[in-house]
Amino acid sequence: xxxxxxxxxxxxxxxxxxxxxxxxxxxxxxxxxxxxxxxxxxxxxxxxxxxxxxxxxxxxxxxxxxxxxxxxxxxxxxxxxxxxxxxxxxxxxxxxxxxxxxxxxxxxxxxxxxxxxxxxxxxxxxxxxxxxxxxxxxxxxxxxx
Amino acid sequence: xxxxxxxxxxxxxxxxxxxxxxxxxxxxxxxxxxxxxxxxxxxxxxxxxxxxxxxxxxxxxxxxxxxxxxxxxxxxxxxxxxxxxxxxxxxxxxxxxxxxxxxxxxxxxxxxxxxxxxxxxxxxxxxxxxxxxxxxxxxxxxxxx
Numbered sequence: 001x002x003x004x005x006x007x008x009x010x011x012x013x014x015x016x017x018x019x020x021x022x023x024x025x026x027x028x029x030x031x032x033x034x035x036x037x038x039x040x041x042x043x044x045x046x047x048x049x050x051x052x053x054x055x056x057x058x059x060x061x062x063x064x065x066x067x068x069x070x071x072x073x074x075x076x077x078x079x080x081x082x083x084x085x086x087x088x089x090x091x092x093x094x095x096x097x098x099x100x101x102x103x104x105x106x107x108x109x110x111x112x113x114x115x116x117x118x119x120x121x122x123x124x125x126x127x128x129x130x131x132x133x134x135x136x137x138x139x140x141x142x143x144x145x
Numbered sequence: 146x147x148x149x150x151x152x153x154x155x156x157x158x159x160x161x162x163x164x165x166x167x168x169x170x171x172x173x174x175x176x177x178x179x180x181x182x183x184x185x186x187x188x189x190x191x192x193x194x195x196x197x198x199x200x201x202x203x204x205x206x207x208x209x210x211x212x213x214x215x216x217x218x219x220x221x222x223x224x225x226x227x228x229x230x231x232x233x234x235x236x237x238x239x240x241x242x243x244x245x246x247x248x249x250x251x252x253x254x255x256x257x258x259x260x261x262x263x264x265x266x267x268x269x270x271x272x273x274x275x276x277x278x279x280x281x282x283x284x285x286x287x288x289x290x
Binding site for chain 1: 146147148149150151152153154155156157160161162163165167168170172174175176177179180181182186187188189190191192193194195196197198199200201202203204205206207208210211216218219220221222223224225226227228229230231232233234235240241242243244245246247248249250251252253254258261262265269270271272273274275276277278279280281282283284285286287288289290
């Protein structure tokens, strides 16, 4: 299969709300009041976590199928902490984004913990969003004014 | 301000669909048919792009306010390409995720291109999602079976 292209295009509605489309799907982003928004949608970093969860789910099933593992249920909890000081311009010492992302994968299956441990190792290695977050991804921003 | 915690928790509905919650907001993720899904929601990497767009929007306004720049309109187009070979287990040569992300920021404002160029430099530096994608972010995955 050749390269796949994905896009998202949209416009700012105000200082915290942004609405755009990925194909025919509309996605709205806002901030909670503590970050200056009106809380009309999930915030940007919550979508980062959702993106990671959805990607782990897809790759979980692909690798399970290859290995004849039956997934009976799969739940994923994700948590990330960030210090808003850099984002808000108060202190440039810390990084702007999540310091790390903690993921708990709750799985019921028909195989041993040892088989699952190797399954998880491969899922992480082949998950596109894990790759983009865990490793450097060039972000090229062009300004058109 | 102390660290802020963000979470997303959900469960797999099938091999491509995952539904979870960030606070009270439900977010559904699926894949298009070409990637084995039923196309009921945006896919994981489309949410990655939306997350980045929403974050750039928020930081754009924060930095503009600090510099007395009036943003009259702001549109953002994002595009990412990935080779699905690693994700699908066909070839482990290339990276799993986006090779890079191309962002076009269309802005109308009351300042010169030179002022905007420096504004954009700072926006990128302080944007949490740009940071998490552009730089290494530890992803700690715990398996509970």
